[in-house]
Amino acid sequence: MMTHGRIRMEDVARRAGVSVATVSKVVNGRYGVAASTTTRVHEVIAELGYETNLGARALRSSRTGILGVLVAEFEPFSTQLLKGVSSAMATSDYELLAFAGAIHGETVGWERRSLRRLGGTLVDGAIIVTPTVIEPGAAVPVVAIDPHTGNGDVPTVDSDNVGGARTAIEHLISLGHTRIGMIRGREDLESARLREKGFRQAMAAAGIEVDETLLATGSYRAESAVTPARLLLDRRDRPTAIFAANDLMGIRTVEVARSRGLRVPEDVSVIGFDNVPESALAQPALTTVAQPLAELGRTALDMLLTLLAGQNLEQTHVRLDTTLVERASTAPPTTDSASPA
Structure with missing residues (x-):
């Protein structure tokens, strides 16, 4: 029976x-x-x-045949990276385990706890997406994507944050904008610092002085853009364009502008960063700087498989190019775009 x-x-x-x-x-x-x-x-x-049973298999053979992708939470950025890893897995003999490690609100150190739970027992190696802490000496080989603290002793892959931000601002300047605001990411995040650096470089190269009062700070979460966007858009001398440090904040900035009776892009242009699928579906569709999200995932997997094969990496820190994706949320400033609503 x-x-x-x-x-x-x-x-x-x-x-x-x-x-x-x-x-x-x-x-x-x-x-x-x-x-x-x-x-x-x-x-x-x-x-x-x-x-x-994966645990029993690991005890018998010291291998589980499983690779882990550890993310803080399943949001648009990490989901697109996961798709890239998954598509590349077809050519390997491994299976994939996706694990969200900060779903209970833990913002720092979630990856350390997650690796302790999974490493060597459930997974043979791990790709960690946007880790807040990356430490050598893990129980299994590890590759980090876009680490919050920058490159360390762990192999990493990321995008050209400085160059991408420069591209975003150069696009706005080419349209005729000079009064440009920015909604930054969290100040403790390496990618946020680098994107602000690119913003400043592009402004300096064009001979435009940065108005420090037009820089506000979010956290990359959509809701974190609401207050900064209101502060910028409610000014009588509001910026004619806003660079949001990621798409989620960019999309929410557009929504805040519309709630204020402002038209995008006629009254204010908005540009984001990442090119998550939601950016193309926004109203209007969001102009953005595209990170090669799927390629980031595939590259990280290739690096991890190389480590698991006992081979040395040709590069321990890989940086991929970004590209501008022009859509409907940016346009030349109108003569009255900076006047009060």
Whole structure:
């Protein structure tokens, strides 16, 4: 009689008419089992949906065949990276485990706790997305994508944040904007600092003095842009364009502008950073600087597989280019775009 719940090795053995030891040999790829018996056991495994226990597999072989992608939470940026990793997994022998480590509000150190839980027991290696802390000496090989604190002793892959921000501001300047505001990311984040650096570089190169009162700070979360956007847009001398340090804040800035009776881009232009799918669906569609999100994921996976194969990386810190994606949220300033609403 078949048991309810999880299918056990004993259930497979009973249905296939063989011993548990024989099923174990088949599952673990050991010799000494006739081809016809092996075929029969695999048929029963597929029929019953039997899955080996990952923890037990790790104890037997020191490998689980699983790679982890650790994210703080599943939001648009990390989801697109995950898609890139997943698409590249098709050419490897590994399976993928996605794990959200900061879903209970932990903002710093979540990746350390997550690695302790998963490393060496459930995963053979890990890709950590936007870690707040990256430390050498983890139980398994680790590659970090866009670490909050910059490059360390752990292999990393990120995008050209400085160059991308320069591109965003150069685009606005080319349209005729000189009074440009910025909604920054959290000041403790490396990518936020680099994007502000690119903003300042582009303004200086164009001979435009930065008005420090037009710089406000968010946290990359959409709701964090509401107060900064209001502060900038409610001014009588509001900026004619705003650079939001990521798309989620850019989209929310557009919404705040519209709630103030302002038209985008006629009254104020808005540009973001990332090119998450939501940016193309916004009303109006958001002009942005595209990070190659899927390629970031694929590159991180290639680096991790190289480490797992016991090989040295050609580059331990890889930086990918960004590109401008022009949409409907930016346009030349109108003669009255900086006047009070």
